[in-house]
Amino acid sequence: MMSLPCPHCGPRDETEFGYGGQAGVAYPARPGDLDDRAWAEYLFVRDNPRGWSTERWVHRAGCRQWFVLRRHTVTHEIESPA
Amino acid sequence: MSRRLPHGGDLVDRDRPVTVLVDGDPVAAYAGDTLASALLAAGRRQVAAGTYTGRPRGVVGLGAEEPNAFVQVVSGPGEPMVRATELEVHDGLAVQRLAGRGRLPLGEDDTRYDHRWTHAEVLVVGGGAAGVDAALEAARDGGRVVLADDQVSLGGWSVGALGPDLDEQVARLETLPNVRVLPRTTVVGLYDHGQAVAVERRTDHRPDAPAHVARRRLWHVRAAEVVVATGAHERPLVFPDNDRPGVVLAGAAAQYVRRFGVLPGERAVVWTAHDGGLRAALDLAAAGVELVAVLDVRDEVAPGLAAELATHGVTVRTGAEVRGTDAGPDGALARVHVRHDGTIVTHDVDLLAVSGGLNPAVMLFSQAGGRTRWSDDVAGFVPDVPPPDAAHPVRVVGAAAGGLRDDELPPAAWFVGDVDSQEAERVFLDPQRDATLADLRRAHGAGLTSVEHVKRYTTIGTAADQGRGFGVLTVGVLAQVLARPVGEVGTTTYRPPYAPVSFALLAGRDRDALSDPVRVTAIHDRHVADGVPFEDVGQWRRPWYVPHQGEDLAASVRRECAAVRTGVGMMDASTLGKIVCRGADVGRFLDRVYTGLFSTLKVGSIRYGVMCGPDGMVVDDGTVARIGEDEWLVTTTTGNAAAVLDSLEEWAMTEWPELDVAFTSVTDQWAVVAVAGPRSRDVLAALAPDLDVSNEAFGFMQWRDAVVGTLPARVMRISFSGELAYEIDVPAWYGAALWDAVRRAGEPFGITAYGTETMHVLRAEKGFPIVGQDTDGTVTPGDLGMGWAISPRKVREGADFVGARSLQRADAVRPDRRQLVGLVPTDGSSAIVEGAQLVAAGADLTDLPVPMLGHVTSAYDSVTVGSPFALALLESGRTRHGEELDAVDSLVPVRVRVVDPVPYDPEGARRDG
Amino acid sequence: MTADVLALRRSPLGDPPLDVRGPRLHLRELAFRTLLELRGPTGRPAVGPDEHVWPLGPGWWLVDGTPDAAPALESPRAAAWRAALGPGAGVVDVSCHRTTFALSGPDALLVLSHGCSIDLERVPVGQGVQGVLAHAQVVLGRVGQDDWRIHPRASFARHLAAWLVDAAAESWEPWGDQED
Numbered sequence A: 001m002m003s004l005p006c007p008h009c010g011p012r013d014e015t016e017f018g019y020g021g022q023a024g025v026a027y028p029a030r031p032g033d034l035d036d037r038a039w040a041e042y043l044f045v046r047d048n049p050r051g052w053s054t055e056r057w058v059h060r061a062g063c064r065q066w067f068v069l070r071r072h073t074v075t076h077e078i079e080s081p082a
Numbered sequence B: 001m002s003r004r005l006p007h008g009g010d011l012v013d014r015d016r017p018v019t020v021l022v023d024g025d026p027v028a029a030y031a032g033d034t035l036a037s038a039l040l041a042a043g044r045r046q047v048a049a050g051t052y053t054g055r056p057r058g059v060v061g062l063g064a065e066e067p068n069a070f071v072q073v074v075s076g077p078g079e080p081m082v083r084a085t086e087l088e089v090h091d092g093l094a095v096q097r098l099a100g101r102g103r104l105p106l107g108e109d110d111t112r113y114d115h116r117w118t119h120a121e122v123l124v125v126g127g128g129a130a131g132v133d134a135a136l137e138a139a140r141d142g143g144r145v146v147l148a149d150d151q152v153s154l155g156g157w158s159v160g161a162l163g164p165d166l167d168e169q170v171a172r173l174e175t176l177p178n179v180r181v182l183p184r185t186t187v188v189g190l191y192d193h194g195q196a197v198a199v200e201r202r203t204d205h206r207p208d209a210p211a212h213v214a215r216r217r218l219w220h221v222r223a224a225e226v227v228v229a230t231g232a233h234e235r236p237l238v239f240p241d242n243d244r245p246g247v248v249l250a251g252a253a254a255q256y257v258r259r260f261g262v263l264p265g266e267r268a269v270v271w272t273a274h275d276g277g278l279r280a281a282l283d284l285a286a287a288g289v290e291l292v293a294v295l296d297v298r299d300e301v302a303p304g305l306a307a308e309l310a311t312h313g314v315t316v317r318t319g320a321e322v323r324g325t326d327a328g329p330d331g332a333l334a335r336v337h338v339r340h341d342g343t344i345v346t347h348d349v350d351l352l353a354v355s356g357g358l359n360p361a362v363m364l365f366s367q368a369g370g371r372t373r374w375s376d377d378v379a380g381f382v383p384d385v386p387p388p389d390a391a392h393p394v395r396v397v398g399a400a401a402g403g404l405r406d407d408e409l410p411p412a413a414w415f416v417g418d419v420d421s422q423e424a425e426r427v428f429l430d431p432q433r434d435a436t437l438a439d440l441r442r443a444h445g446a447g448l449t450s451v452e453h454v455k456r457y458t459t460i461g462t463a464a465d466q467g468r469g470f471g472v473l474t475v476g477v478l479a480q481v482l483a484r485p486v487g488e489v490g491t492t493t494y495r496p497p498y499a500p501v502s503f504a505l506l507a508g509r510d511r512d513a514l515s516d517p518v519r520v521t522a523i524h525d526r527h528v529a530d531g532v533p534f535e536d537v538g539q540w541r542r543p544w545y546v547p548h549q550g551e552d553l554a555a556s557v558r559r560e561c562a563a564v565r566t567g568v569g570m571m572d573a574s575t576l577g578k579i580v581c582r583g584a585d586v587g588r589f590l591d592r593v594y595t596g597l598f599s600t601l602k603v604g605s606i607r608y609g610v611m612c613g614p615d616g617m618v619v620d621d622g623t624v625a626r627i628g629e630d631e632w633l634v635t636t637t638t639g640n641a642a643a644v645l646d647s648l649e650e651w652a653m654t655e656w657p658e659l660d661v662a663f664t665s666v667t668d669q670w671a672v673v674a675v676a677g678p679r680s681r682d683v684l685a686a687l688a689p690d691l692d693v694s695n696e697a698f699g700f701m702q703w704r705d706a707v708v709g710t711l712p713a714r715v716m717r718i719s720f721s722g723e724l725a726y727e728i729d730v731p732a733w734y735g736a737a738l739w740d741a742v743r744r745a746g747e748p749f750g751i752t753a754y755g756t757e758t759m760h761v762l763r764a765e766k767g768f769p770i771v772g773q774d775t776d777g778t779v780t781p782g783d784l785g786m787g788w789a790i791s792p793r794k795v796r797e798g799a800d801f802v803g804a805r806s807l808q809r810a811d812a813v814r815p816d817r818r819q820l821v822g823l824v825p826t827d828g829s830s831a832i833v834e835g836a837q838l839v840a841a842g843a844d845l846t847d848l849p850v851p852m853l854g855h856v857t858s859a860y861d862s863v864t865v866g867s868p869f870a871l872a873l874l875e876s877g878r879t880r881h882g883e884e885l886d887a888v889d890s891l892v893p894v895r896v897r898v899v900d901p902v903p904y905d906p907e908g909a910r911r912d913g
Numbered sequence C: 001m002t003a004d005v006l007a008l009r010r011s012p013l014g015d016p017p018l019d020v021r022g023p024r025l026h027l028r029e030l031a032f033r034t035l036l037e038l039r040g041p042t043g044r045p046a047v048g049p050d051e052h053v054w055p056l057g058p059g060w061w062l063v064d065g066t067p068d069a070a071p072a073l074e075s076p077r078a079a080a081w082r083a084a085l086g087p088g089a090g091v092v093d094v095s096c097h098r099t100t101f102a103l104s105g106p107d108a109l110l111v112l113s114h115g116c117s118i119d120l121e122r123v124p125v126g127q128g129v130q131g132v133l134a135h136a137q138v139v140l141g142r143v144g145q146d147d148w149r150i151h152p153r154a155s156f157a158r159h160l161a162a163w164l165v166d167a168a169a170e171s172w173e174p175w176g177d178q179e180d
């Protein structure tokens, strides 16, 4: 069981959180301008690194805030983003 | 024949005799004994038998490294395969010796087990000298320390060596307020971020404990730092017929003398590869064991130890080796064959004490991701590279780190001598699996060279001891076979749990009613009083149907449906999800997350909405009511309330933080009674005389605040049945009072309570899909025939909403998508089964694969339609009305006709009453 | 009239009221308290005696106030808070959405530790947390060293009450060495 550092509540067990996938994939400003390939890229394509991953989490059972952290997908080392 | 010494044994209390039953026979013991020490004291040498060979086996070790002495506990709740070396005796304990595997006790274990969570700055695992020292050090600055030790009392196995200093330290530790000492507690797993899981045996040794006291406890410890002070396990030496009762680890034999006052034998050969084995020989000699030979594989003997042994008349033979053993008539050890200086000598003995060295107990360190290396100094694997997560350090101290040794001479890394192929069949590398050196050689012959592969091929190290006893020895033997250095071969991976954990303990108190929360509405007690059957909807418990005396589900639902279609019905609708959206930008926000247009909604009005994911697929539907300029109330399906709130917050927080919107779940704030049917207006008029309930004053999709009965209420005119209907919301404290008031006021109109089943039938007759039942994450609003729910104005103006772009993809507008249709059986009576596959009429079901055209999502017996009726998703469904298909369930086809999904009142004439 | 209507209220636990006492623990429901969620204030809002404020998130608070004297669709105190906090702030009445348990006595923390992974020892008096207790989402507030308020959602209240009473089995009837 990982312990994740909520920026507002401090460290809590992983089960209090929801995983939001890769960070930094913004909803396109004008989806209508994207062709099918670019839209599909936004919808479905994400990095899947073996190593450091910058990702979104939400403290669902706590303060319900979304935040970003860096997690090593092999060792589960965790860093807050720079 | 008692082997109990007249004195000695600091762990046993000779004033407290205890009797245990072994295979029904009483065995005398003292409080503080383990079953192993009690059996040894009673002279019972055979305590088990080989799983496959049936060969007699005895106690080999002292604790967790024991490979042989497993018993079945048959007293109390019972337990299969418990190590005799770890089983604390008490009056009433009854066990059976095992030949191989144990048996899960049949019947329910109603003993109490629980869990606890705790946090510490430092967790110390192991209460020996190193652990106690580490705990005292850690406690110095006031931080919280947890010290878990699997023994009855702290001190480990080196008490004799360290003496009063350690006793004093233990006493000091136990007085510190910031230290929690957990004896009889085994840490079974070390996980991410300083989390340890431990098993505490609380009342196993206390048969007088009342039933409400938890027998065992699973601890979840979260620690900033973990100190592993788990000591070392003694390693055996192997030779032909090494598995006979009477072949005991030398260090363990000495501890049985010192700690339990038990003599494991009277005439002994000691064979060792390190100074610790010679020290054990000294202890045995001092206790009166006749040492007929002391052998060391090394070519040199430490002069100090040699001198001490000489005072007992013992000369150490160097470069010597045990070549085999013979058993006596009882199957236990009787003779040892020793090779020394090229000649074989045979000794009559009842004890062969062997010690191949000490394996640092690095299991937890390895579990946490630490890497080990072979150390020639220790002749064992020692911690090398710490776990990578430096934020949660794992430190190894004491013997577990290869320390706490006072060797005069370095130990030898000696594993097995020259053994021919016949003898190899009797060199047991995993006695519990009855796996031998011959098996290992066969694995090598089959081309296996990795220790992980050899383990799985031979099963060596897969038994309950998980390689603790013989694992490293096997690695050494494999290295010899491969002619490679031991360190290159490496160990197998250590995975949790370190010791078995019962399912009952893992479940803890999460059993029966407490296993998962049951959510009930404010009206629940009324349903219970009415004796209604309940349906589980997620965690909610909802009335399923409301039968009269003697009615079954079908009869009750027929009556309930008829009541709503022709008179008036009432149901508890409190479980619908409710979310208050507040802020200046809620209208704009809802325009973005719903397919429809909401910013134009007026205060006092309600609009139906469909919500899609970014992929254009329907995720929920519900209504939105505008309560005030800046306040809106969103309702969701019962099962989706949490997911919709999550989604709304995610969009608001992560994509559009500039919008002034905030969300509050109020699902439990309101108790809701739905009143539906052509007479519902009469009931509401009777309940709320001050409310103008006329169609003109209170139209469809509007809400009004009112006093209902005597209660403050909000009334919404919405319908999930197609009939004139209202939902009355009151603060949940008044839910039961509202139910009573509606029932009283409805009595003159024959009001009928109904449940979820009737609700489903009524909505299906109107073709209202249920998200999650009639949809599955691949269904667009268009597929449901709900293109109308997409705001034409938004489309015209090119305004985006979540899912809009996806709905333009070629795949989303294919004409042959699966679309919602209705189905009726052509014979007017055959039941259609939910989940049935739709295939061409008359399709040959044996000609595989049968092309599947769609599937049934909902099916009911509908009085209104006059026959069974189903909703289905069907390829090109909207163009196939009138076609016949087969709906196949379990290879049984039912001929069906495709019809409009709205068989009842398609014009919507009934909603105004 | 008001009294008649108030008499119709039922707390989520129903009857009889929850009030269990042992040598080291006291568990009871404080029914019908006025619970309000406030959005906006960055600093902790001030409340009266026998009232508490727990932080739920950034600018987000739960006010646990004394019961109202009259029935209403929305507690009049919601409007009072709106007026006090000014435009931009949000107030939602959640009095019936959650209920209030008081768990007090030297074993209170121990009982919570049977089903809560949060480091509650480190929660100072006067502070609260949102998290999971007994598989249910709750707001926990520490009103004294050994005195806690638990606010489960109303639909979870019976589950939580049953869970707490069971978790405290060894506190109702202590046996052997007392633990902490």
Ligand SMILES: [Zn+2]
Pocket (backbone or CB within 6 Å): A006, A007, A008, A009, A010, A059, A062, A063, A064, A065
């Ligand atoms: Zn948080």
